[in-house]
Amino acid sequence: MDFTFSSEEDAYRQELQRFATKVLAPHYQSDDKVAKLRSELVTDMAAMGLTGLRIPERHGGQEATAVIAGMAAEEVARGDFNAGYLIIVNALISDILTRNATEQQQAAWLPPIASGEALPAFCITEPEHGTDAAKLETKAEPDGSGGWRLSGEKTSITLGMAAHSALVLARTGGPGARGVSAFYVDLDKRYVSRSAFDDLGSRAIGRASLHFDGLPVSREQLVGAEGEGFVSVMQGFDYSRAIIGLACLGAAAASLDEAVQWARDRETFGSPIGTFQGVAFPLAEYTTYLKGARHVCYEALWRKDNDLEHSSEAAMAKFWAPKLATEAIHQCLLTFGHLGYSSESPVGQRLRDVIGLEIGDGTAQVSKLVIARNLLGRNYAP
Template sequence: MDFAFTAEQEELIRTLRGFARKELATRSQHWDKSGEFPASAWRQMGELGLLGLRAPAEYGGQETDLLTTGIAMEEIARGDFSCTYALQLAGLAGEIIGKNGSDEVKKRWLPGIISGESVVAIALTEPSVGSDAANLVCRAVRDGDEYVITGEKSGISMGMFAHVVMLFARTDASAKARGVTAFAVPLDAPGVSRSQLRDLGSRSIGRAVLSFDHVRIPASHRLGEEGTGFYQVMRGFDFNRVFITLACLGSAQASLEETMAYVKERKAFGKPIAQFEGVSFPIAEAATYVDAARWMSYRALWLADHGRPYTKEAAMAKWWGPKLAVETIHQCLLLHGHYGYTDELPFEQRLRDVIGLEIGDGTAEVMKLIVARELMGRETLPY
């Protein structure tokens, strides 16, 4: 077994660590306080090639392996957690649109997504359907050369800023998972409306409720065959859950490094507080757990890149990594004392940001159901 990164991956880490520190971390608090969409950062990440890592080469993408993309997620999160949504959603677009879209749809959207000029979102969750994604209510009805979409999607990251969504709707009322179809829906289409949610964290990603009132789109905007949408998004969720975990761990790792530097300088009772076991032991424990979760995540992506099953490993990483990141950042906040509780330091923002992805793309409870299913079979499921 070889646990070393390639020379190219090491260079990517150096490049992105500098970029995250200089270009993202310096503006992260402004984006959080203002709720402003970081459009310039999206374009910068496009220029670096980050938004085309998983996209087809013929549209300007790189078709990079999943492990390298996961490394990029972790490094970007060090500077600004919300900016990792760019890599997440562009990666899902490369998978879902890149593999299932018509030539018309791919030509229209992929180059702009890759450059950072066009923003993409994924519209799966509904007001009454979150984890139970096979029971969508939003429907798409075929009408000649068009589909008519009616329904509501909620909790949609980038919903206020996206130009296009990968939307999942029911095309067969008699089927569950096999009745769900994917579509590329431009958000400037007549009948689309948006309503922003007021979130605890990740305020710059414009999470929203999207309403579709008899929205007409060409049949060519269907992504793949009817009834294949659920399976498309589940394949994407496996790797994206690991990406999310690595983003959370990147934020936790940055917090740990800042805290280690602080406790070596901060003095109490005549010596650096790092010399007190009540300070050093929590840091040692957090560093151990973060490293273990990181390598679990890398292993999951390595399995995926080698064509091996990794659903169990992805779910393991997703239930544990975000929870661990929240606990680690919280501990770092506490070790900074009362200044850690202010918005002068980044811990309170990181904590708020990371909590959101204890929910997004699968709660811990659903992830544990998946792990149990993969370990013991479907007969262990409660449904």
């Protein structure tokens, strides 16, 4: 059993740490105040190859392993948690397109994603259908010439205000999952309107509702076979949920590093506050918990890379890591006392930001359902 990274992986992690510290971290809080995605962020991420991690080299990407994608999300999120969304969304969409799109489609769609020229969004959730995505109501109605027209609303779309293109699930057939198809489309403003959310956290990523009003879609924009969109898309979520877990743990680790240093520097009653068990023990506990959660996340990604079943491990990562990260960051804020409650500290923003991924991409209840069915068998689980 080998728990070490290779020398190349360690060197890449160090490169990511320098990038996150020097390039990303200085903008983390100011981007939140402006509540808008900086175009420079996309450019900087693309220059590091982070927008094309899971894209094949022949299409301009890095063709990185799932483990490397998770490592990148973890280290980027230490400097700027919201920059991690560019890795999470791009990796998920790229993986789906690589597995399901034709070579011609990949050659047209993947290079702009890898270069940062095209920022994609993932459009599944609807006002009445989040977890139960197989019942979505957005329609792709035949236009009489072999294509379709997309009509309906997608909501809670990450990067929704900034995205140039989107992978959209829409109903082309009858009820249920088999009536759903996937399309990769340009977000033409003549047919797509956007409404931004005023969120508690992660304001820079521009979560939004997108309204499709008869967007023309050709057969060349159909991803995979008609009626197979739901199944092909859902298969991609397993490993992306482990990447989400590592992004949350990266933010928690940054806060923990800051709290540990504060416990050394801050004195009260003539001693550093770290000498008091009430301060030191919670930091020791969360260091332990975070290490355990990292192992779960990386195991899921390792299993993905080795073509092993990983849905249960990915579900563990998704429900545990965001929850644990939220709790750990909260404890770090308390360690700083009144200074941690100030908006000048990044700890409070990390807390607000990480909470969003306790909800997004699948709630804890959904993850536990996946684990329970793997554990007990479908006939003996909820």
